[in-house]
Amino acid sequence: MSHTMLIVFLKEVMDNFRDRRTLMSALLLGPLFGPILFAFIINLSLKQSLTDDNKVLELPVIGSDYAPNLLRFLESRNIKLADGPSDREAALRAVREGENSVVVVIPESISADLAAATPVRIEIISDRANNTARRESGRVMDALSAYNQQLATMRLVLRGVNPVVMRPFNIDSVDVSTPSGRSAMLLGMLSYFFIFALLTGGMNLAIDSTAGERERGSLEPLLCLPVMRDHLIIGKILAACLFMSLSLFLSLCSFFVALKFVPLQQLGMTPNFGADVVLIGFLLLLPFTLLGAALMTLVASFTKSYKEAQTWLSVVLLTPTLPIMVVSILMIRSSTALMFIPSLSQHLLLVSVIKNEPINMLHVGISSISTLLLGLVATLVCARLYRREGLLG
Amino acid sequence: MIVVEELYKSFGKVEAVRGVNFRAEDGRITGLLGPNGAGKSTTLRTLYTVLKPDQGRAFIDGIDVVAEPLAARGCIGALPHGAGLYPHLTARENIRYYARLYGLPGETIEARVQAVIDEIGIGDFADRRSKGFSQGQQTKVSLARALVHQPNNIILDEPSNGLDVMATRSLRDLIRKLKDSGKCILFSSHVMQEVAALCDEIVIIAAGRVALHDTPDNIRARTGCDDLEDAFVRAIEKVEPA
Numbered sequence: 001m002s003h004t005m006l007i008v009f010l011k012e013v014m015d016n017f018r019d020r021r022t023l024m025s026a027l028l029l030g031p032l033f034g035p036i037l038f039a040f041i042i043n044l045s046l047k048q049s050l051t052d053d054n055k056v057l058e059l060p061v062i063g064s065d066y067a068p069n070l071l072r073f074l075e076s077r078n079i080k081l082a083d084g085p086s087d088r089e090a091a092l093r094a095v096r097e098g099e100n101s102v103v104v105v106i107p108e109s110i111s112a113d114l115a116a117a118t119p120v121r122i123e124i125i126s127d128r129a130n131n132t133a134r135r136e137s138g139r140v141m142d143a144l145s146a147y148n149q150q151l152a153t154m155r156l157v158l159r160g161v162n163p164v165v166m167r168p169f170n171i172d173s174v175d176v177s178t179p180s181g182r183s184a185m186l187l188g189m190l191s192y193f194f195i196f197a198l199l200t201g202g203m204n205l206a207i208d209s210t211a212g213e214r215e216r217g218s219l220e221p222l223l224c225l226p227v228m229r230d231h232l233i234i235g236k237i238l239a240a241c242l243f244m245s246l247s248l249f250l251s252l253c254s255f256f257v258a259l260k261f262v263p264l265q266q267l268g269m270t271p272n273f274g275a276d277v278v279l280i281g282f283l284l285l286l287p288f289t290l291l292g293a294a295l296m297t298l299v300a301s302f303t304k305s306y307k308e309a310q311t312w313l314s315v316v317l318l319t320p321t322l323p324i325m326v327v328s329i330l331m332i333r334s335s336t337a338l339m340f341i342p343s344l345s346q347h348l349l350l351v352s353v354i355k356n357e358p359i360n361m362l363h364v365g366i367s368s369i370s371t372l373l374l375g376l377v378a379t380l381v382c383a384r385l386y387r388r389e390g391l392l393g
Numbered sequence: 394m395i396v397v398e399e400l401y402k403s404f405g406k407v408e409a410v411r412g413v414n415f416r417a418e419d420g421r422i423t424g425l426l427g428p429n430g431a432g433k434s435t436t437l438r439t440l441y442t443v444l445k446p447d448q449g450r451a452f453i454d455g456i457d458v459v460a461e462p463l464a465a466r467g468c469i470g471a472l473p474h475g476a477g478l479y480p481h482l483t484a485r486e487n488i489r490y491y492a493r494l495y496g497l498p499g500e501t502i503e504a505r506v507q508a509v510i511d512e513i514g515i516g517d518f519a520d521r522r523s524k525g526f527s528q529g530q531q532t533k534v535s536l537a538r539a540l541v542h543q544p545n546n547i548i549l550d551e552p553s554n555g556l557d558v559m560a561t562r563s564l565r566d567l568i569r570k571l572k573d574s575g576k577c578i579l580f581s582s583h584v585m586q587e588v589a590a591l592c593d594e595i596v597i598i599a600a601g602r603v604a605l606h607d608t609p610d611n612i613r614a615r616t617g618c619d620d621l622e623d624a625f626v627r628a629i630e631k632v633e634p635a
Contacts, residue, residue, distance in 0.1 A: 007493045011482075018481040018522075217477030221535065224441045225494045226467035389444055 001238075004227045008235025012205060013242060022204040026243045030197035031250035038193060039258040046263055057136055060084020062091055063106035070106070070147060077143040088123070095125050101133035102126040102140055117155070178356070190354075191347040194251055194285055195320045199292050201247025202240035203313055206296035209236035210391065211309040220392055230383040233297070237379055240293035248285055252278045272356040280359075284349050287368045290375030291342055297382050301391070323347075339366040342374055394419050394577050395440060395546055400449035402435050409435040411601035412449070417579045417594070419545065422572050424592035425581040428629065432601040433581040434474055437550050440579070441471040453546055467495070470544035474551050476535040478523040484534045485510065485519045488541050495542035505541055513537040513567060529560030536567065547571060549580035553587055565591055585622045599629040 001009075016022040057079045064071055064081055071081055084100055085091040091103040105123040107113075113120045122144060126137035153163040204212075213219035222232065256278050264271055299316055303309040320343035326332075327344060334348040345367035353359065385391070395417040402410040410432040417423035425433045438444040440451055442462040451458045458465040478487045485506060492502045510519045515533050518526070523534065532552060540547070549568075553561045568591060572578055582588050588595055589609055597605040597612075605612060605628045609621060616624040 003496075004494060007490070011479075011490050014486075015479055015481050216480070217473075217475040218479060220443060220473035221471065221476045221491075221539065222494075223443050224466060224469065224471040224473065224539075225491065226463050226496070227494050228463070392443060 002228075002231050004231035005235035005238065008232055009239045009242075012208075012236055012239030016205055016208075016239070016243060019204065022243065025204060026201035026247045027250060030200035030247045031254050034193035034197055034251060035255040035258040038190070038255075039262050042262050042264075056080050057102075057139055058082035059102060059104060059136075059140060060091070060100055061104045061106060062086070062088060063108060063110070066108055066110045067106050070110075073147045073150070074140075074143055077139075077146070079140065079143055088125075091125050095127055095133075098127070098130075101130065102137045104140060104144075114151075190255065191285075191350045192321055192324055193255070194248060194281065194350070195288065195292075195343055195346070196317060197251035198244045198248040198285060198289060199296065199317050199320070202244040202289070202293045203296060203310075203317075205236065205240035205243055206293060207300045207303075207306055207309040207313065209233060209240075209297055210301040210386075211303050211306055214392065215306055223392075229386045233383050233386040234379060237290070237293045237297055237382065240297065241289040244289040244292060245282075245286060248289070249278075249282050252281050272354050277353055280353055281350055284353070284364065284367070285346050287371040287375070288342060288346055291371055291378055292375075294375055294378030294382050298378055298385065301382065301385050319343075334363070336363065336366065339363045340370045342367075342371040345371065394452075394454055395423075395548075395579055396452045397436065397440070398450045398452075400436060400439060400451060401447045402432075402439060402444060403447055408601055410439075410446075413598065413601070413603055415596045415603060415606050417546075417577050419577045420572060420575045421593040422568060422578045422580070422591055423594040423596060424588035425579065425596050425598060426585070426588045426625065427581075427583065427598035427604075429583055431598045433583075433598055434550055436598070437471075437548055437579070437581055438473075441469050441473070441548055442466055443473075467542075468544055468546055470539035470542070470547045472532075472536055472539050472547075472549045472552055474554070476532075478526065478531055478534055478538075480524040481522060483520050483522055484515055484526075484530075484537075487523060487534055488538045491538045492541045497542055505543075509537045509541045512570075513540070514563070527560075528555045529557065529563075532556060532560070532564065533567075536564075540571075544576075546577045547579070549578070551581055551583070553582065553584065561587070585625055589621045597625060597628045604628040604631060 016026075055078070059074070059079050060082050061071065062085065074081075084103055085094045088105050091100070091105060094100045095103055103125045105125065107121060110120050124137050124140055124144070126133045128134045128137070152166065156163045156166065210219070213222065223229065256273060256275065259271060259273050296313055296316055299312050300309040303312055323341050323344035324347045327338070327348075332338070334352060338348060339345040345363070349359075349363060349367055397413055397415050400410050400413040401408075413432065413436050415423070425436065427433050435444065439446045440453065440458060442458050442465055445459060453465045453468045456465045456468060478484070479490070482490065488506050488509060489502060492506055497505055510516055513533050513536060515530070515537060518530060523531070526534065532555075536549075536552070552568075553564055556564060565587075568578060568580070572593075580591075593608065595605070595607065595609055595612060596603055605615070605624075607615065612624050612628075613619060613621060616627050618624040618627060
């Protein structure tokens with residue numbers, strides 16, 4: 001690091017620690033917004049799916065008088081008879097309008113049909129576009145199937161047939177995922193939050209080194225100084241890296257805290273996200289700061305104003321998600337080749353840490369070195385661009 | 394001393410400067426006068442090496458600006474057009490930042506910064522953040538920042554733009570003081586009165602060429618106009634027939 005770089009670096013750090021805009025985005029918004037939002041959403045959806053089965057389901061049944069045994073069975077499954085529409089037409093309307101989520105229709109002929117062993121048509125009316133209704137109708141369906149099974153078994157027994165003949169297979173599904181592994185799916189989303197926080201942390205600095213300085217009129221006097229332009233821009237990029245790492249570290253910490261308020265254990269997940277993972281995650285993502293800072297500076301240097309730069313940089317904020325999304329959708333497993341791709345390699349490594357898998361040092365090496373090298377290339381391109389005359393606009 | 398020889402500079406198809414020659418001596422104030430778009434800023438920008446000339450040469454104290462831009466920049470204090478400060482830094486911090494970048498020895502920096510603050514007379518607001526500075530205050534701090542390394546050559550691009558009467562006056566006094574200390578001062582303006590009030594030499598530029606270069610008195614005599622403004626208009630009309 002040359003003397004000039006150091007001077008520029010120190011000045012940018014001091015300048016930006018005084019800038020409320022930078023502080024807001026680097027130290028508050030990026031680190032806090034993501035994890036808190038995440039914890040909130042997860043908490044909400046967990047609560048919904050967890051409490052459902054234990055909750056009493058209030059179910060309107062048309063023709064309930066005809067099937068007291070069925071109702072008693074449903075009650076044993078925590079499904080209680082409730083008031084509702086009086087006939088099938090009214091039920092259809094009520095479900096369509098959202099007054100009821102599920103209504104069951106039992107025909108008058110049920111006792112006669114059961115006695116004659118002809119199938120009884122039972123309708124479950126629900127709006128499956130609605131998530132809650134879909135879950136509730138699933139519960140009703142399960143309960144009715146169980147009752148169906150029970151009646152069938154009784155009939156076979158009455159006729160002297162072993163009900164086991166009806167079950168040629170006994171199907172068991174064996175899940176090999178570990179509690180940490182199950183968390184990884186959910187927590188895999190996290191790495192994007194961290195990359196996002198990291199990038200937001202350096203955004204203002206990246207814009208400032210070209211578009212910002214130009215808009216303020218401080219760029220031209222700066223270029224009149226007897227110093228190498230390369231050193232100026234590199235000093236600025238390094239300052240952006242510092243703010244990015246700060247933002248990254250804070251977001252890891254805030255997530256560490258936020259996770260304590262998410263009842264993941266109730267879902268059979270124990271995420272490996274302790275203080276050591278905060279540190280490992282920080283070190284894994286650290287090489288990405290140089291690439292991020294240089295890339296954002298590069299994009300900002302083509303823009304005419306602060307506003308324009310902000311617009312373009314919000315696009316840059318999204319680019320690291322692309323490889324992560326592609327790999328998640330195609331369910332591609334982590335491999336050595338993927339470690340050459342920045343942001344994706346960091347994501348995969350972080351996921352494997354959260355899964356509590358042993359760290360593959362070769363992968364860490366490739367990821368860090370290739371990301372750093374790309375960052376270096378981007379920095380050199382920035383320096384190149386900083387040298388051109390058109391920089392002044 | 395600043396010497397400009399046959400300078401050419403184009404931006405795409407636009408020929409901004411087409412063979413500018415002049416010399417600005419030490420201890421004199423040389424004014425670059427011309428209408429908007431005449432090539433004044435382009436000429437000055439090549440001198441402080443932000444732009445590279447297509448042809449021609451320029452020397453600052455004998456240093457070639459194209460061959461040795463870093464050394465040339467070290468001999469210049471430049472105040473570009475519309476120069477801005479860092480709003481979150483105080484005036485003193487702005488000046489100190491430049492002092493460091495100029496490479497002044499660490500132990501002399503504080504003394505030099507204080508000296509230039511006293512010289513320019515900005516002690517009243519030296520320790521305030523630059524955010525709310527008036528245009529006049531900004532220009533003064535920018536000038537102080539450009540002078541902190543005690544350059545022999547001072548280049549000012551339209552320094553009085555946006556200044557009120559009082560600020561303009563104090564800026565002129567400052568420029569005269571710098572001249573008296575033997576510096577070479579080159580500044581551009583499109584305001585006739587300003588140049589007339591201040592300059593020892595006037596270089597009138599129009600359409601990228603030097604239309605006239607002389608002392609104010611000689612210009613009046615040569616063009617046959619008592620009023621410098623008429624002389625200015627006549628000189629320009631010779632280059633760009635209306």
